[in-house]
Amino acid sequence: xxxxxxxxxxxxxxxxxxxxxxxxxxxxxxxxxxxxxxxxxxxxxxxxxxxxxxxxxxxxxxxxxxxxxxxxxxxxxxxxxxxxxxxxxxxxxxxxxxxxxxxxxxxxxxxxxxxxxxxxxxxxxxxxxxxxxxxxxxxxxxxxxxxxxxxxxxxxxxxxxxxxxxxxxxxxxxxxxxxxxxxxxxxxxxxxxxxxxxxxxxx
Amino acid sequence: xxxxxxxxxxxxxxxxxxxxxxxxxxxxxxxxxxxxxxxxxxxxxxxxxxxxxxxxxxxxxxxxxxxxxxxxxxxxxxxxxxxxxxxxxxxxxxxxxxxxxxxxxxxxxxxxxxxxxxxxxxxxxxxxxxxxxxxxxxxxxxxxxxxxxxxxxxxxxxxxxxxxxxxxxxxxxxxxxxxxxxxxxxxxxxxxxxxxxxxxxxxxxxxxxxxxxxxxxxxxxxxxxxxxxxxxxxxxxxxxxxxxxxxxxxxxxxxxxxxxxxxxxxxxxxxxxxxxxxxxxxxxxxxxxxxxxxxxxxxxxxxxxxxxx
Numbered sequence: 001x002x003x004x005x006x007x008x009x010x011x012x013x014x015x016x017x018x019x020x021x022x023x024x025x026x027x028x029x030x031x032x033x034x035x036x037x038x039x040x041x042x043x044x045x046x047x048x049x050x051x052x053x054x055x056x057x058x059x060x061x062x063x064x065x066x067x068x069x070x071x072x073x074x075x076x077x078x079x080x081x082x083x084x085x086x087x088x089x090x091x092x093x094x095x096x097x098x099x100x101x102x103x104x105x106x107x108x109x110x111x112x113x114x115x116x117x118x119x120x121x122x123x124x125x126x127x128x129x130x131x132x133x134x135x136x137x138x139x140x141x142x143x144x145x146x147x148x149x150x151x152x153x154x155x156x157x158x159x160x161x162x163x164x165x166x167x168x169x170x171x172x173x174x175x176x177x178x179x180x181x182x183x184x185x186x187x188x189x190x191x192x193x194x195x196x197x198x199x200x201x202x203x
Numbered sequence: 204x205x206x207x208x209x210x211x212x213x214x215x216x217x218x219x220x221x222x223x224x225x226x227x228x229x230x231x232x233x234x235x236x237x238x239x240x241x242x243x244x245x246x247x248x249x250x251x252x253x254x255x256x257x258x259x260x261x262x263x264x265x266x267x268x269x270x271x272x273x274x275x276x277x278x279x280x281x282x283x284x285x286x287x288x289x290x291x292x293x294x295x296x297x298x299x300x301x302x303x304x305x306x307x308x309x310x311x312x313x314x315x316x317x318x319x320x321x322x323x324x325x326x327x328x329x330x331x332x333x334x335x336x337x338x339x340x341x342x343x344x345x346x347x348x349x350x351x352x353x354x355x356x357x358x359x360x361x362x363x364x365x366x367x368x369x370x371x372x373x374x375x376x377x378x379x380x381x382x383x384x385x386x387x388x389x390x391x392x393x394x395x396x397x398x399x400x401x402x403x404x405x406x407x408x409x410x411x412x413x414x415x416x417x418x419x420x421x422x423x424x425x426x427x428x429x430x431x432x433x434x435x436x437x438x439x440x441x442x443x444x445x446x447x448x449x450x451x452x453x454x455x456x457x458x459x460x461x462x463x464x465x466x467x468x469x470x471x472x473x474x475x476x477x478x479x480x481x482x483x484x485x486x487x488x489x490x491x492x493x494x495x496x497x498x499x500x501x502x503x504x505x506x507x508x509x510x511x512x
Contacts, residue, residue, distance in 0.1 A: 029471050030471060030472075034464065034467070034468045035468055038399065038465070038468065039395060039398075039399065040395060040396060040399055040468060040469055040472060043392055043395065043396065043472050044468065044471075044472060047472065120370070124370075124374075124377060124402050124403060124406060124465070125368075125370035125371075125374070126370065126458075126461040126462065126465075127368065127369045127370050127432070127458060127461070128368060128370050130461075153461070155464075156460060156461045156464035156465075157457035157458070157460050157461045157464075158457070158460060159456075159460040159463075159464075159491070160464075161460075161463070161464035161467060161468070162460070162463035162464050162466060162467035162468075162486070162487060162491070163456075163459060163460030163461075163462075163463040163464065163490075163491050163494065164456060164459075164460065164491035164492070164494040164495050164498075164499075165460075166453065166456060166495075166498075166499055
């Protein structure tokens with residue numbers, strides 16, 4: 001087996017805290033959430049397993065203690081499109097799409113829109129996938145499976161998993177600017193004055 | 204490609220910056236060596252990214268070398284050089300040079316078909332100039348030329364379809380980069396990662412370009428997939444009002460984030476190589492910074508040129 005310290009990228013002399021930090025960082029990097037419905041899921045979960053094993057080994061070596069890993073599983077209910085679902089599960093996206101396209105327009109229900117969205121998502125057509133998930137949620141508002149797919153698509157668009165989030169403002173790239181520094185000082189001064197002291201004598 | 208795939212300098216380590224420049228300058232020299240001095244003009248950040256990605260797949264032996272810059276003889280540049288003519292590294296630069304030539308030639312051809320006769324004169328002239336080199340590059344890497352040809356055909360079909368969705372319009376560019384990137388992998392696992400990375404990077408580039416051109420295309424009445432997506436047909440031939448423009452920018456940004464959310468997980472699975480830090484910088488910081496500059500700071504193309512390295 002490979003050296004567990006090498007897997008986590010820390011030296012064997014690292015403290016427990018450093019090992020934990022390295023593990024958390026890597027676990028976030030390969031977290032299954034960002035790979036759901038992706039052909040890379042298997043590779044990522046292999047990586048994840050490797051990291052979990054390495055961390056477990058180190059912890060066991062050090063303290064005889066074990067921790068759990070991440071697991072991912074989607075909810076599966078009863079389905080009228082079980083053949084389509086099994087094609088999707090097997091990665092046969094073209095076959096799944098052919099079956100879906102054969103369904104006449106009037107009998108396309110919420111599940112049809114959800115599955116079509118999943119197929120589009122797998123093909124990389126993210127915008128149309130999102131529209132189909134939205135439609136599925138509108139037709140069956142209480143369904144957690146459709147809602148989860150829509151949430152995932154919306155989160156990806158918001159920049160949580162990479163990209164730029166305009167609402168984060170400057171903190172995304174610059175950190176604290178000169179304005180923040182002055183504001184902080186003035187605030188601190190006010191606080192000191194409240195308590196009877198003074199941080200900046202001139203104001 | 205269009206020069207959008209570049210690092211965010213502020214977050215780079217100095218050694219990463221030096222390495223990036225070394226690869227950039229070495230690619231310029233490869234362009235001169237394989238396709239003639241004129242083709243150095245096609246050098247771009249996108250093709251530098253491709254060279255970095257290719258080099259990072261293996262760990263080729265390389266060393267730095269200082270030489271005079273061909274374009275500016277007063278300046279001395281550091282080049283990254285394959286040690287003892289390391290064949291793999293040399294192929295990487297050759298491939299990136301061919302990509303640069305092929306992309307540029309097809310962009311000229313695209314412009315010729317898009318624009319009116321007078322405007323396309325320049326493009327026609329440049330295309331005629333690049334024709335022989337295009338043939339040479341195509342012969343060197345047939346898979347690349349084949350992918351570019353099918354991209355152009357698919358692009359035309361997608362843009363002239365009755366219902367031109369963003370996804371359908373972005374697909375040809377995405378498929379092109381998917382093929383070109385996947386070729387760099389050796390095992391099936393490597394190829395899977397590179398396929399996803401390439402597809403969504405290509406998609407991001409196409410959509411970034413469309414978002415960047417939206418205002419111009421509206422004014423000139425040119426094709427832009429966002430016009431249909433955001434129902435902006437009423438504003439063709441004029442300017443977008445402020446509120447509409449802000450909404451459009453936010454929507455474009457969300458679509459771009461969607462692609463990056465697929466790029467970053469794929470990039471996490473790339474092998475650890477000498478340029479992993481730079482690749483992560485480009486994909487996790489450089490591309491979001493580009494979105495910020497174009498969509499929220501509204502820095503024009505020409506002004507962006509001046510902010511470059």
